[in-house]
Amino acid sequence: MNYDQKLASLRARKLRQTREKIEREGVLDEDDYGRIVPPEGLWKIRPNHPDGSFYGFDAWTDNFCSLMAVHPVYVDPDDAFAGRWMYFMSKMRPNKWNPAYPYDHLKADIARYDIICGIGDDAHFAPDYRMGLELGWGGLLEKIAACRKLNPSPGQQHFYDLHERAVRSVQGWIGRHIAEAERLAAEEPDAGRRDNLLAMAQVNRNILNRPPETLREACQWIVWYHLASRTYNRDGAGAQIDALLRPYYERDKALGLTDDEAVYYLACLLINDPVYWQLGGPDETGRDQTSRISFLVLEAAGKIDTSLNITVRVHDGLDPELFRAAVACLIRYKNGWPRFSGDKALVEGFMRNGFSAELARSRIAVGCNWMSLPGLEYTMNDLVKVNMAKVFEVAYDELLASDAEPSTGALWRGFERHLGRAVHTAAEGIRHHLKYQKYNEPELLLNLLSHGPLERGRDVSDGGAEYYNLAIDGAGLAVVADSFAALEQRVEREGRLTWEEVTRHLRENFEGEGGVAVRKLLQTAPRYGQEDSPGESWALRVRDAFVAAVRRETEPGRVFIPGFFSWANTVGFGLSVGATPNGRKAATPISHGANPVPGFALDDASLSLATCIARIQPGYGNTAPMQWEIDPSLARQDNAELIGAILRTHFRMGGTLVNVNVMDRETVLAAHENPEKYPELVVRVTGFTAYFSMLSPRFRQLVVDRILEN
Template sequence: MIAKDFSEPTARVQRLKKSIVDATPQVESERAVLVTEAYKETEGLPPILRRAKAVEKIFNNLPVTIRDDELIVGAITKNPRSTEICPEFSYDWVEAEFETMGTRMADPFIIPKNVANELGEAFKYWEGKTTSDLASSYMSQEVKDCMDAGVFTVGNYFYGGVGHVCVDYGKILKVGFRGVIEEVVNAMEKMDTSTPEYIKKQQFYKSVIISYNAAINFAHRYAKKAKEMADLESNPTRKEELLQIAKNCQKVPENGATNFYEACQSFWFIQSMLQIESSGHSISPGRFDQYMYPYYKNDNNLSKEFAQELIDCIWVKLNDVNKTRDEVSAQAFAGYAVFQNLCVGGQNEEGLDATNDLSFMCMEASAHVKLPAPSLSIRVWQGTPDDFLLRACELARLGMGVPAMYNDEVIIPSLVNRGLTLRDARNYCIIGCVEPQCPNKTEGWHDAAFFNAAKVLEITLNNGKVGDKQLGPATGDITTFTCMEDFYSAFEKQMAYFVKYLVEADNCVDIAHAERCPLPFLSALVDDCIGRGKSLQEGGAIYNFTGPQAFGVADTGDSMYAIQKNVFEDKTLSLQDLKGALDSNFGHSVGCKDTSVNDNADAITEAKVYEAVKKILGETGSIDIAQVQDRIGAMNGIGSTTNYENIRKILDNTPSFGNDIDAVDLVARRCAQIYCFEVEKYTNPRGGQFQAGIYPVSANVLFGKDVAALPNGRLATEPLADGVSPRSGKDQNGPTAATNSVAKLDHFVASNGTLYNQKFLPSAVAGDKGLMNFASVVRSYFDHKGMHVQFNVVDKETLLAAQREPEKYNDLVVRVAGYSAQFVVLAKEVQDDIISRTSHAFS
């Protein structure tokens, strides 16, 4: 037998997990009150010193909470799986949802009445003072019009703090926070006080010292709390555990760790403090198996069983971190996603395989805990041991959507192409969903925007218009186009127009964060902020990027190919017929995909006839009865002279991306490249380059509502394809054909990450043969230069049963996009999107 079962978690880990699963997420007010008090007390100070004083206030006063059974301590909130509010970034959306956040469709949070009152009082201070307010003031009306129309959104950093970073955990494990303070003091002593840079550098250094002294005190408060609890504890085993916790917290992270338990506690303090400083998500642990391994390897008093339990405890703690968003963003990030990506395996800086015992133990922890966090990722290359990849496939077929798998052979050269040294590129980790970066040297600004490529195509098909509004440039009435190059030329012009405003929006938000909310605690953990004497938000990192991501690539490619095939090659359809069908949503009412044409036919009223005649005369100066009939049909959602449903069937039956057909796949590749090449033309305020990604979170469902009917036969408002995946149900030639199609996209230029979801029936990957086939699909896809793949291994019947009886399926975790989530907490439309994905088997 090749396959081997995962062990069972300890009773402690099971109890800790239950406390997370059973928790009702709540909003808490302590951080919001404390940060508001701090800002009121520091009026007139430079922004970065105000931030430091705010961090000091929070670390010195946030409630200290140690939960039952914990071996690793440090909590952001009093209640499990709850969240604090960070009003310095934005607040009005919270206030607007005081009465509704607990019952909304996606990611509800309870807001107790007293908490709402405390938050409401704190919010009074922040009017006009948030990063969101400042960013909005910088944006042109054109940018706002694009966002209102659903072309793109920059809500991630617009409303929240900056995240998407991996800091130098290993540095703190070695020298502690005290070592950071000493490094800053040394830098201050070497400064030339006569240079203009001296003033701002001095402020930055002071802010770091203030922040890190407060962080040391935060840990010491936990040491004191643990000692107090131990004094009252009657159970001798738990008493001893609390005393050890107190000893750990008194030592780390102030000083370097000397054993694995101290390293684990130090790691968690860093992770939780980063979350406390700002509301940024995707604070990613990175290559945990690399920087933690020396403490595991050299700890002679450590049993493997206890080491595994400590890792399991960290995995549970990662699920204690939660975040609330506004109602619309919550739908895009459905599933209480926090995106703490933890990466194992791959190469080291020398290009040698880096797999070690902790690489396997991290996979074991995910099998034990079976919760969405961390977003476990593995790196795969030609030198990856077979037993490591097979173990990863064993974990994947448990059905939780982890690990996601990444291809060193694509990512390393793509990062070198962006200016990283080879050693730094080899050391990459994954941030957030699927974004590669060099850890502790990068401010990547990943996930900087959702860009709706399918919406841009829709606008192209309508000569730059959305409804009656001329949103983009006039690029021509498509019924006058004579070849596919006319379509590509128009699409490229529209893409250039909207990417330009996307860049403006991102840069407005970027500047606002640098001016109002620099983050000294975070900055000191990324090179070379201390050396340069400036925060991460001001360009202190060695590598600076901005990474907006597109979705709807398969929809765009399939639509372009459908026009090419049916209009210009086979001449089955005319452009006039196609345009009429699209304008009428193929004769369907918007949002009613199962309704037939005839069922939706309204009576042709005198008023509608008059309206149709008036519009046609105004547009053309002449009229005939066919035009009137067509116009009335479009008003009614029917086609009176054209069978729009038959047109839709022709388009829907056109070969699609995902079946290893070059003619189709290369069209999708070209459409994706048009976006990527346009994005990379631009630079950001931190002196770095924009780089494109192609991944959706779950925005393909939410922003599909903004897209009208498309030439691939898709009806208006339906979900778009996720990431670089084929459209749901369209990849019909098996898993290898699907991966071959996806690999034909130019993943090297999408260096901010690409995301490919694939779903297998459990029976397909069962047993040793299924496991070997599973691993072979991964190897084959990566040999063909795909960047990333992740799997759901679950049957449709289980998902449907979980929809019917959610109380019986609390433990069901699925892969949504670049993250996993409990299936039962997802909005139904996101659940439906996951259910509709093709379930593959091996023929």
């Protein structure tokens, strides 16, 4: 088999494995992941608490090491790399927070404002893969031994004991794959596959203790680390993959490596798990990082064309050929990859926190909406969200229940006050998490590739990180802005409705007499997304209030950074909110991230979208992504320059991240009705891509509505 045939075989096998996950485990409204279904009954968690869950360093280490000892091996003779992950340890626990550290004092406001507080949630920050490649597993053990001598307290010694156990358990897992590859090679009749299996065994033998030296060894090392980290607590953060692998590629190239072979290795890395990898963008000095391997990563992605999370970072110095190649991939494959981040606003925004330009340029896109300094910061990106639509509802109900004369001015004062309280509650949740997370879910794997935890003998959540730049995202921006605008326009300016009439129709969910007409009137008020409209003015006002509330929480050693992102929580957030004055019905999804409500545009939708989201950016280095749905009639190669121009214009105006879908409406509708007939259809749900067939009906509907209404 040639490389293309091998990759076709791997792609077909991934589709079968995805179908098996759906049949055995049901739908998953998250990233696709590279996880496959494990054998039944092989391993179960080992609780250390009466609630059936496990907490703390010892229990996590015991569970992880016991799993590594029995975790099934996975060796495919067509793959360049051994290994797949099967168990989702953090999701196998019946309870995610240690009840010994309650946060009852926060629960009332968490419920009142429908806050996703992040307490006890899995890691959302990035390891430094470069450190791992430079040290290897043996080097990490040596580092543990060296740091152990510097921190002699009994607690720190125990800390090092547990991390050493974790590393050795991973080495044992690798060793069993070496044996399996050699066993399969002895039985393999095909000479090509036999040679590949023997080479796979040798690659893994080489990296069992020493650092990788070749491109294949480096990719295999990365695979093992992210498989172990995924198994532990689903860490999926990636790296600047072209810069990370460039030295190995160039060294091997000088020794005879062909680009076809390199593409095969890269494709096998990408299909192993859709980790978030970045291409292009500046290094810390501002120099573009594009190289030959950047293009090979895109070529490899095209060979497998599966669920992928590749980001191209756009800056003034970006190689224009890489940008054109990335846009061409978006148009050609129509599977939601790559996406694009904007360097100018991200760097300038992060510097407003007091950081240098060099450090700001090192903060890369490695998650759904989030940036991170690899190995340097603890962030809680995409874990903490304030449902601003719920905050609006609380303020509205309070105003109407009071004796005060209702007005948008009075409503705004109540909204701003409740928004501040909601943000403070979210920040207090973060503080509680940081205080006790080491007793709940310590970062055994991510500590290894972070700067500080081993050196200090402290978990990365507990003072081990260099920086604590903590994210709080606002959700429902457009619902709130359009609701204020509709009340201002239809009630206060035009007098076509009264506060009492609006309230009655909200309580009736627009289903009583005259409800349809009133709803239409509210929906057609000037909205966020329409330039110089009341909706845009209110959106900017909400933005400023949210940013100010988040920034007020900053304290010595902890920077709180605002963003606008709802992830896929638009559905869940919507369930808690009744009908709203923008014409949205009760329990329906809230607006997506920083996007206007679909159907907002009076002129060109794409340009209006790019303009309004660029203006609404929170401005401190976290993103407010633009979710862009492109019809295939526009997504043609002869329109590549236009698509590229819109992307670049958005970033010049201050945009930070663009997630793109190229979706045919008829195909999406047909797949929504019969998802099993479209097993290869990939959509960008939000910051992540997924097989459409793996999404639940309500999440498929979310994607359908977004596409149909734009």
